[in-house]
Amino acid sequence: MHPKVNAEIIAIGDEILFGQITNTNAQYISAQLDKIGVHTIQQTAISDSAEAIQEGLTNALQRADIVLITGGLGPTKDDLTKYTLAQYFNSKLEINEEALAHITHLMVSRGREMNELNRLQALQPTKAKYIKNEVGTAPAMWFNAPDGKVVIAMPGVPFEMKHILEHQILPQIKTMFNTESVIHYYIKTIGIAESALAIKIEDWENSLPQHIKLAYLPSFGQVKMRLTTTNSDQELAKQELKNRAEEILPIISKYVYHTGSDIDFEAIIAELLQQNNLTLAVAESCTGGALSALFTNMAGSSAYFKGGIVAYLRSIKENVLGVPSETITQYGIVSEETAAAMAIGAAKVLDADIAISTTGVAGPSAYDNKPVGTVCIGISFKGEVFTQTFQLMNMRETNIRLACVMALNKLRLILNEKGIGLK
Amino acid sequence: MHPKVNAEIIAIGDEILFGQITNTNAQYISAQLDKIGVHTIQQTAISDSAEAIQEGLTNALQRADIVLITGGLGPTKDDLTKYTLAQYFNSKLEINEEALAHITHLMVSRGREMNELNRLQALQPTKAKYIKNEVGTAPAMWFNAPDGKVVIAMPGVPFEMKHILEHQILPQIKTMFNTESVIHYYIKTIGIAESALAIKIEDWENSLPQHIKLAYLPSFGQVKMRLTTTNSDQELAKQELKNRAEEILPIISKYVYHTGSDIDFEAIIAELLQQNNLTLAVAESCTGGALSALFTNMAGSSAYFKGGIVAYLRSIKENVLGVPSETITQYGIVSEETAAAMAIGAAKVLDADIAISTTGVAGPSAYDNKPVGTVCIGISFKGEVFTQTFQLMNMRETNIRLACVMALNKLRLILNEKGIGLK
Numbered sequence: 031m032h033p034k035v036n037a038e039i040i041a042i043g044d045e046i047l048f049g050q051i052t053n054t055n056a057q058y059i060s061a062q063l064d065k066i067g068v069h070t071i072q073q074t075a076i077s078d079s080a081e082a083i084q085e086g087l088t089n090a091l092q093r094a095d096i097v098l099i100t101g102g103l104g105p106t107k108d109d110l111t112k113y114t115l116a117q118y119f120n121s122k123l124e125i126n127e128e129a130l131a132h133i134t135h136l137m138v139s140r141g142r143e144m145n146e147l148n149r150l151q152a153l154q155p156t157k158a159k160y161i162k163n164e165v166g167t168a169p170a171m172w173f174n175a176p177d178g179k180v181v182i183a184m185p186g187v188p189f190e191m192k193h194i195l196e197h198q199i200l201p202q203i204k205t206m207f208n209t210e211s212v213i214h215y216y217i218k219t220i221g222i223a224e225s226a227l228a229i230k231i232e233d234w235e236n237s238l239p240q241h242i243k244l245a246y247l248p249s250f251g252q253v254k255m256r257l258t259t260t261n262s263d264q265e266l267a268k269q270e271l272k273n274r275a276e277e278i279l280p281i282i283s284k285y286v287y288h289t290g291s292d293i294d295f296e297a298i299i300a301e302l303l304q305q306n307n308l309t310l311a312v313a314e315s316c317t318g319g320a321l322s323a324l325f326t327n328m329a330g331s332s333a334y335f336k337g338g339i340v341a342y343l344r345s346i347k348e349n350v351l352g353v354p355s356e357t358i359t360q361y362g363i364v365s366e367e368t369a370a371a372m373a374i375g376a377a378k379v380l381d382a383d384i385a386i387s388t389t390g391v392a393g394p395s396a397y398d399n400k401p402v403g404t405v406c407i408g409i410s411f412k413g414e415v416f417t418q419t420f421q422l423m424n425m426r427e428t429n430i431r432l433a434c435v436m437a438l439n440k441l442r443l444i445l446n447e448k449g450i451g452l453k
Numbered sequence: 454m455h456p457k458v459n460a461e462i463i464a465i466g467d468e469i470l471f472g473q474i475t476n477t478n479a480q481y482i483s484a485q486l487d488k489i490g491v492h493t494i495q496q497t498a499i500s501d502s503a504e505a506i507q508e509g510l511t512n513a514l515q516r517a518d519i520v521l522i523t524g525g526l527g528p529t530k531d532d533l534t535k536y537t538l539a540q541y542f543n544s545k546l547e548i549n550e551e552a553l554a555h556i557t558h559l560m561v562s563r564g565r566e567m568n569e570l571n572r573l574q575a576l577q578p579t580k581a582k583y584i585k586n587e588v589g590t591a592p593a594m595w596f597n598a599p600d601g602k603v604v605i606a607m608p609g610v611p612f613e614m615k616h617i618l619e620h621q622i623l624p625q626i627k628t629m630f631n632t633e634s635v636i637h638y639y640i641k642t643i644g645i646a647e648s649a650l651a652i653k654i655e656d657w658e659n660s661l662p663q664h665i666k667l668a669y670l671p672s673f674g675q676v677k678m679r680l681t682t683t684n685s686d687q688e689l690a691k692q693e694l695k696n697r698a699e700e701i702l703p704i705i706s707k708y709v710y711h712t713g714s715d716i717d718f719e720a721i722i723a724e725l726l727q728q729n730n731l732t733l734a735v736a737e738s739c740t741g742g743a744l745s746a747l748f749t750n751m752a753g754s755s756a757y758f759k760g761g762i763v764a765y766l767r768s769i770k771e772n773v774l775g776v777p778s779e780t781i782t783q784y785g786i787v788s789e790e791t792a793a794a795m796a797i798g799a800a801k802v803l804d805a806d807i808a809i810s811t812t813g814v815a816g817p818s819a820y821d822n823k824p825v826g827t828v829c830i831g832i833s834f835k836g837e838v839f840t841q842t843f844q845l846m847n848m849r850e851t852n853i854r855l856a857c858v859m860a861l862n863k864l865r866l867i868l869n870e871k872g873i874g875l876k
Binding site: 046047050056057063072074089142165167226228235244247314318343380395 | 479481493494498505588635652671741817
C-alpha cells in the first residue's frame with residue numbers, strides 16, 4: 031500500500047485578494063499533481079505580507095506533506111516571499127553565482143541592460159536548493175522542512191511557473207515521494223441538465239461501491255461525470271471504472287459525446303472532422319470570433335479548419351458571405367433563414383465541407399426585435415443546410431460561450447445521424 | 454474612523470482540488486467586496502467533505518467577519534454544504550415553501566418536469582435566512598454567527614452566484630457593516646518590463662508615504678501599477694493618489710496607455726476608435742479569431758468593429774483577402790509583406806478605416822522556416838500601411854494572447870504619432 035501524499039498550494043499576492051486576477055496557477059498545479067498521484071487538499075490565496083505568509087505556511091505544513099507557493103518572487107519591493115521564507119527557515123541570503131550568470135545571460139540575450147534589481151534576484155537563501163528558471167529571471171527554491179516535508183516556492187507568472195513545475199519540480203516530487211495513483215474516468219455529456227441526469231442514473235449511483243466516488247461537474251451546457259478511485263494498479267482500477275460507466279451508457283447515450291479521458295468537447299469535434307477528412311469553416315455574428323478561437327487554440331487545427339468570417343455588420347453578411355439582402359429584410363438579422371444563408375456563404379467562400387454560422391443577441395440589449403439570448407445556428411454540410419434557434423441566458427459572455435457549444439453539438443448530432451462518428 | 458471589515462472566501466469542490474476547474478468565483482467575489490470596502494484576507498478551496506467544510510469554516514471565522522462559501526449546494530449526492538452548515542449551526546432542515554414555489558415555477562417555465570431532487574433543493578436550514586436564487590434552483594443562505602459575524606453560502610455555478618451576490622448579498626453586507634473604502638489608482642503600461650519600470654521610478658517609489666501602497670502587476674506584455682490607500686473621504690484619497698501618479702508620468706509617458714481606473718487595454722483601443730469615428734477590421738492568421746473576440750466580447754462593439762476574417766489557410770489569404778500569390782511565394786506566409794497585404798485586403802473587403810493583420814508561428818512547431826514565436830503584424834490606416842515583426846515566446850496560448858496585445862499596441866502608437874488620441 032502506497033502512502034497518501036497530500037499537497038497544499040499557497041498563492042501570495044494582494045492582486046488576487048483584491049479580485050484583480052484569478053488564481054489560475056492553483057488549478058494548473060493541482061491538475062499536474064493529480065496526474066502523479068499527489069492529492070491537493072487545500073488551495074489558499076493570501077496577502078503579500080510577512081505575517082500572512084508565515085501563518086499560511088505554518089498551517090499548511092500541519093496538514094500537508096508538500097507545500098507549493100507561487101508569487102512574490104519578483105524584483106520589486108512588494109515581493110516578500112523569498113525574504114520571509116529565509117527568515118522562516120532561519121537561513122542567510124547570498125548571491126547565487128549560477129543564478130546571477132543565468133539572469134545576466136537572459137538580459138543580454140534580450141538586448142536589455144542588467145540592473146541592480148535583476149542582480150538582487152540572484153540573492154538566494156543558502157538553506158534552499160536553487161532551482162533554475164529557464165524562461166525568466168526569478169529563480170524557484172526548494173526547502174526541506176521537518177518530518178520529510180517540503181516547501182517549494184515558484185514565481186507567480188504563469189508560464190514561468192508552468193515551465194519550472196513541469197521540468198524541475200514534478201520530477202523531483204516523483205522521485206522523493208512514492209505515491210498511489212488517483213484514477214479518474216469521465217462520462218462527458220451535453221444537452222441534459224444535472225438533476226435530470228442524476229435521476230436517470232439514480233439506481234446505478236446508489237449501487238456504486240464505497241471506493242468509487244462520483245461527481246457531477248456542470249459547465250456551459252455540459253455536465254461531466256467523474257468517477258474516481260485510488261489504486262496502485264492503475265490498469266485494474268481504470269478497467270473497473272470503465273465497466274461501471276458502461277452500465278449506464280445505454281440509458282444516456284444520446285447525451286454522451288465521450289467517455290474515458292477528460293478531453294474538451296471542441297477537441298472531440300476536431301477529431302471527428304480529421305478522422306473523416308472533413309474541413310470546417312465558420313461565419314460568426316454573435317459569437318464574434320470565439321468559435322474560430324476554440325479551434326485555432328488547438329495545435330494542428332490547420333489540418334481541418336479552413337478559416338472564418340466574423341460578419342458583425344449586415345454589410346459584411348451581404349458583401350462577404352453573400353447573404354441576400356431580401357433574406358435579412360424579410361426574416362431579420364437574427365433568424366434561421368439568415369443563419370442558413372451565412373452558412374452556405376461561408377462554405378462557398380472558404381471552400382469547406384462544413385460551415386457553421388451563428389447569429390443572435392448576445393446582450394446586454396435586445397436587438398432586431400429579439401430578446402437577449404436568442405441565438406440562431408446554421409450548419410451547411412456538403413450543400414445540405416440545417417438550422418436551429420436557441421433561447422439562452424441573459425449574460426453576454428455566457429451567451430457567447432453557450433452559443434459555441436450549442437453550435438458544435440448541433441454539428442455532432444447531424445454527423446451522428448449520418449453515421450459519421452469516431453473510429 | 455470606520456472599522457476594518459475582513460472577509461474570507463471558501464470554495465467547496467473536489468473539481469477545484471483535482472485541478473479540473475479554476476476557482477474564478479473567488480476572484481469575482483473579492484473584486485465586488487473590494488468595491489464596497491470589504492477586504493478579502495484569504496481565499497481557500499477545500500474538498501467536498503463534511504470535515505474539510507467544518508474545519509475551513511472554523512478557521513475562517515477566527516480571522517474574518519464575513520465568510521462567503523461557494524459550491525456544494527447542487528441537487529446531487531456529492532453536494533454536502535447545506536447539510537454540513539445545518540449541522541455546524543445546529544439547525545433543523547425543513548422544506549421552505551417559498552423556495553419550493555420558485556423551483557417549481559422555474560422548472561415549469563423551462564418545460565421540464567419537477568423531480569424529487571429539485572424538491573430537495575427547497576429543503577433549508579431553519580436557522581438560516583433563505584435567499585432566493587432568481588436564476589437557478591439552488592437557494593443561497595445567510596447564517597448569523599457569534600460576535601456579529603456572518604456566514605453566507607451561495608451556489609458554485611458562476612452566473613447564479615454573481616446574480617445572487619450582486620442583487621441580494623452585497624446590499625445586505627453594505628447595510629450591516631459600516632466600512633471604510635479602499636481606493637485604487639492605476640497606471641497602466643505596455644511595452645516595458647517590470648524591473649526596468651521599477652528602476653525608472655525608484656526614487657519616486659521610495660518617496661511614497663507609508664499609507665500608500667504600490668504594486669506591480671505584470672501580464673502579457675503589460676505591467677500595471679496599482680496605488681492603494683484607505684480613507685473615509687474617497688474623493689480626497691483619490692486626488693492624493695492621482696497627484697502622486699502624475700509625478701512620474703513624464704518619465705514613463707510613452708509606455709502609459711491609461712491612468713486612473715483599471716480598464717482593459719482593448720477597451721481603451723475601442724474608446725480611441727469610437728471617439729475618433731474610426732472603424733476597424735481584422736485579418737487573423739496566427740491569432741485565429743482571438744483578436745476579433747477581444748472586441749466582440751465587449752458590448753457595443755458593432756459601433757466600430759466591422760468584422761474579421763480568420764484566414765488560416767494560404768488559399769483564404771489569397772482568395773478572400775486578395776493577398777497576391779507571388780507575395781506569399783517570395784516572402785513567405787509569415788512575413789511583413791504578407792501581413793501588409795492581408796491588412797490592405799481586410800480594409801478593402803470589410804470596408805474599414807483601419808485593418809489589423811496577424812501572421813505568425815504560434816507553436817508548437819516551427820513553420821514556414823520561422824521559429825515558434827515569430828509574429829508579423831500589419832496595420833492599414835486609411836491606405837497607409839505599417840508592419841512589424843515580433844519574436845515572442847514558445848507557448849502557443851501565450852503567443853496568441855501576446856500577438857493580440859502587440860498588434861493593438863502598434864495601432865495605439867501609430868494613432869499617437871498622428872495625434873489621434875482620447876479626448
